[in-house]
Amino acid sequence: MTETTAFMPPEDPEGTEQPTADIVPFPLKKTDPGPIAPGEGVVKPGEWEAELPDTDDPEADGLTDGAPVDPPREVYPPSVAEWMEAKDKARVPVLPDWVKLPDQRTAVRKWAIRHYSAVAGYHAVRLPLVYTPKICVYSPRGAWRWSAAIGRWVFDAEGKTLRLASVANEDAVEYLKLSRQRNDRVRLRGIVATIGGFIGLAAALTLYVMAPSWLLMLAVATLTTTLGVVGAPADRPLIDMAKVTFRKRRLSSDIVIRAHEASGLTTKDQTIAFPRPIGRDGDGWRVVVDLPYGKTFEDAMKAHARLASGMDIAPTQLFLDKDETSGRRVAYWIADRDPLAVPSGKSPLLGATRVDFWKPFPWGVDERGNPVMATMLWLSLLVGAVPRQGKTFSARTIALAAALDPYVRLYVFDGKASPDWRKFALVAHRIGFGIVPKNGIDPVQHLLTSLRELKADVEDRYHRLSELPLHVCPEGKLTPEISRDKKLNMPLTLFVVDEVQEYLTHPEHGKEILSLLVYLARVAPAVGVSVMTATQKPDDKACPSELRDQHQARLALRVGSLHVSDVILGAGSYSEGLDASKLLKSHKGVGLLKGMSDDSGIVRTYLADGRDAERILTRAAALREAEGTLSGDAAGEAPAPETSATILDDVAAVLGKGESKVWSEAVVDRLADLRPDVYGPWAELEPKPKAEALTAALKPFGIGTGQISRRIDGEQVNKRGIKRDDITTAITERNKKRDAG
Numbered sequence: 005m006t007e008t009t010a011f012m013p014p015e016d017p018e019g020t021e022q023p024t025a026d027i028v029p030f031p032l033k034k035t036d037p038g039p040i041a042p043g044e045g046v047v048k049p050g051e052w053e054a055e056l057p058d059t060d061d062p063e064a065d066g067l068t069d070g071a072p073v074d075p076p077r078e079v080y081p082p083s084v085a086e087w088m089e090a091k092d093k094a095r096v097p098v099l100p101d102w103v104k105l106p107d108q109r110t111a112v113r114k115w116a117i118r119h120y121s122a123v124a125g126y127h128a129v130r131l132p133l134v135y136t137p138k139i140c141v142y143s144p145r146g147a148w149r150w151s152a153a154i155g156r157w158v159f160d161a162e163g164k165t166l167r168l169a170s171v172a173n174e175d176a177v178e179y180l181k182l183s184r185q186r187n188d189r190v191r192l193r194g195i196v197a198t199i200g201g202f203i204g205l206a207a208a209l210t211l212y213v214m215a216p217s218w219l220l221m222l223a224v225a226t227l228t229t230t231l232g233v234v235g236a237p238a239d240r241p242l243i244d245m246a247k248v249t250f251r252k253r254r255l256s257s258d259i260v261i262r263a264h265e266a267s268g269l270t271t272k273d274q275t276i277a278f279p280r281p282i283g284r285d286g287d288g289w290r291v292v293v294d295l296p297y298g299k300t301f302e303d304a305m306k307a308h309a310r311l312a313s314g315m316d317i318a319p320t321q322l323f324l325d326k327d328e329t330s331g332r333r334v335a336y337w338i339a340d341r342d343p344l345a346v347p348s349g350k351s352p353l354l355g356a357t358r359v360d361f362w363k364p365f366p367w368g369v370d371e372r373g374n375p376v377m378a379t380m381l382w383l384s385l386l387v388g389a390v391p392r393q394g395k396t397f398s399a400r401t402i403a404l405a406a407a408l409d410p411y412v413r414l415y416v417f418d419g420k421a422s423p424d425w426r427k428f429a430l431v432a433h434r435i436g437f438g439i440v441p442k443n444g445i446d447p448v449q450h451l452l453t454s455l456r457e458l459k460a461d462v463e464d465r466y467h468r469l470s471e472l473p474l475h476v477c478p479e480g481k482l483t484p485e486i487s488r489d490k491k492l493n494m495p496l497t498l499f500v501v502d503e504v505q506e507y508l509t510h511p512e513h514g515k516e517i518l519s520l521l522v523y524l525a526r527v528a529p530a531v532g533v534s535v536m537t538a539t540q541k542p543d544d545k546a547c548p549s550e551l552r553d554q555h556q557a558r559l560a561l562r563v564g565s566l567h568v569s570d571v572i573l574g575a576g577s578y579s580e581g582l583d584a585s586k587l588l589k590s591h592k593g594v595g596l597l598k599g600m601s602d603d604s605g606i607v608r609t610y611l612a613d614g615r616d617a618e619r620i621l622t623r624a625a626a627l628r629e630a631e632g633t634l635s636g637d638a639a640g641e642a643p644a645p646e647t648s649a650t651i652l653d654d655v656a657a658v659l660g661k662g663e664s665k666v667w668s669e670a671v672v673d674r675l676a677d678l679r680p681d682v683y684g685p686w687a688e689l690e691p692k693p694k695a696e697a698l699t700a701a702l703k704p705f706g707i708g709t710g711q712i713s714r715r716i717d718g719e720q721v722n723k724r725g726i727k728r729d730d731i732t733t734a735i736t737e738r739n740k741k742r743d744a745g
């Protein structure tokens with residue numbers, strides 16, 4: 005259907021008197037004009053013109069007036085294969101996962117042992133200190149309550165109100181009937197009570213006289229406990245609860261409908277439909293609803309807090325998922341309690357001897373406890389959050405995984421110079437802390453040099469990959485084999501910059517650092533170089549969008565506002581259901597992940613604290629040493645030129661005044677004393693690699709570490725060492741060059 009609009013004929017002058025349509029007088033009374041047959045080809049302004057079936061159109065064949073326009077009903081299932089596939093998908097597993105999967109079984113067993121031993125311990129401590137005194141205090145009241153109850157029973161207290169009523173009504177017949185009944189009852193119950201009393205007394209005496217003391221004690225304890233329980237006040241139970249009872253109620257369709265009405269998503273006439281029954285899903289309920297026509301997932305997102313209120317749960321317990329099959333279908337997961345406040349536990353990297361960085365590795369779990377695997381292949385990752393939410397820890401877990409793959413080259417720079425990244429000095433090819441020069445090293449300069457070095461490497465990789473023979477590089481892409489071939493020197497590389505805003509806002513080098521990072525984040529992942537930046541200030545000034553936008557993957561932990569959440573995760577993330585401003589302070593290490601895989605959602609990252617990180621990095625360093633892949637700063641090799649210039653001064657500084665030559669190991673030890681953060685890792689090496697690290701660092705200055713002999717215990721000992729003259733000459737040469745340049 006098309007709407008026609010009246011246009012003036014082009015020749016007609018403006019304000020022409022010629023009417024473009026017939027003028028029809030406004031009818032004073034509505035009359036039925038009967039069917040109107042419009043003149044052929046005449047369409048009046050504002051009328052709708054129907055497109056009639058085109059006789060040449062093959063699809064219009066057989067179409068007649070009044071024929072149904074709905075498509076024919078599809079026969080379902082269309083084929084046996086599809087029917088079987090549909091059944092396969094719908095089948096519920098015979099045994100739940102925790103029974104079938106060994107790791108989940110182990111987790112359940114460990115949990116059961118942990119839980120029940122904690123509960124048993126809790127009560128064991130309280131038994132003598134709390135429960136026994138309470139029993140002793142409450143048992144006299146229990147005895148009194150019991151005897152009062154027996155007395156009321158014997159004397160038929162329950163009929164008293166009826167008897168009094170008959171007296172008040174002056175109903176003599178009824179009163180006499182009730183009195184007779186009472187007398188009969190009291191007689192019978194009195195006999196029963198007396199016999200019971202005698203039996204009880206006899207039993208007690210027998211027990212007292214004949215029973216062994218343990219049985220007597222047991223009987224007294226049982227009786228006292230029973231009386232204590234009976235005597236305990238209703239609002240103060242005798243036994244404390246060893247665990248907090250969470251609010252857990254059965255969710256019904258009525259509650260879900262009520263929530264939708266309360267949140268304004270439905271009206272009394274237009275309610276929701278349930279395409280699937282409500283069912284349990286992990287530690288919560290899964291509800292799939294079809295909103296009224298015209299309502300969308302985005303509407304449900306906006307009503308998130310109201311929906312939660314309508315269901316009488318906390319907003320942090322309600323999770324919304326989009327359903328791709330319909331714009332109005334929404335899947336809710338209603339957790340029994342806030343799952344994000346439950347820590348996901350220690351990182352499995354603690355138990356890993358090595359990691360294959362080419363494969364996804366465990367990074368955390370989602371809100372339902374399903375594992376979330378991370379990969380840094382072919383992408384760059386931006387991590388953003390307000391301070392103290394776990395930004396560094398979550399980024400560091402990825403870097404730790406990279407460290408455990410000895411073939412991954414690591415660059416680590418931390419703009420805040422916090423202790424969090426220090427131990428990466430054991431493995432990192434290039435590393436720097438903060439922005440303030442310290443001990444003669446300018447970390448900003450070092451970052452710049454490293455970025456330039458890596459940019460050149462990336463450019464070189466593109467050339468070299470295209471030149472490699474087809475049998476080595478069949479698709480012109482980096483492969484695991486190429487990346488692990490030391491001769492080709494194209495390892496997977498991870499460039500980490502924490503608190504990147506500190507570098508980007510540097511007055512002198514900020515701009516260049518930004519352009520290099522933009523280049524690497526955009527171009528480098530395709531040749532195996534991934535960039536991971538973390539910031540607490542994702543705004544345009546501190547971390548411009550030209551850099552943010554290059555990151556394919558984003559992780560937003562708690563942020564201050566919906567706007568900031570969209571800045572980190574990318575525009576439009578909120579409408580997909582991702583809003584990191586809804587996370588709470590208690591949700592440490594929890595973030596919304598987007599772009600790492602096809603799925604977006606919550607990740608509760610595993611925890612690796614400082615001590616865990618150190619343990620993993622020590623293992624990683626040993627692994628790299630064994631594989632011969634320690635390089636750069638970690639191996640004390642050819643530092644970036646700006647830094648290397650300082651080593652001459654450092655060596656000169658540690659040579660004693662009267663010493664003309666010193667053994668290499670001794671020089672390294674003194675260097676480590678001088679600057680533990682720079683040379684500390686060298687000092688931890690065995691004597692031979694220790695000397696080699698120094699040799700490699702001094703090589704660019706043409707300084708060889710020659711043989712030095714010394715007599716120890718009368719024996720001639722030969723080792724490699726440094727001569728003061730060589731250092732002095734190299735410093736003079738370097739200064740000359742610097743002055744000339």
Ligand SMILES: Nc1ncnc2c1ncn2[C@@H]1O[C@H](COP(=O)(O)OP(=O)(O)OP(=O)(O)O)[C@@H](O)[C@H]1O
Binds near residue numbers: 347391398422540
């Ligand atoms: N996965 C986690 N599980 C449990 N607790 C965590 C997790 N990650 C971080 N935390 C806790 O949060 C605290 C802050 O973490 P982290 O230092 O990574 O935050 P941050 O956002 O980098 O802070 P800042 O910006 O101040 O450096 C940690 O000390 C730790 O106690």
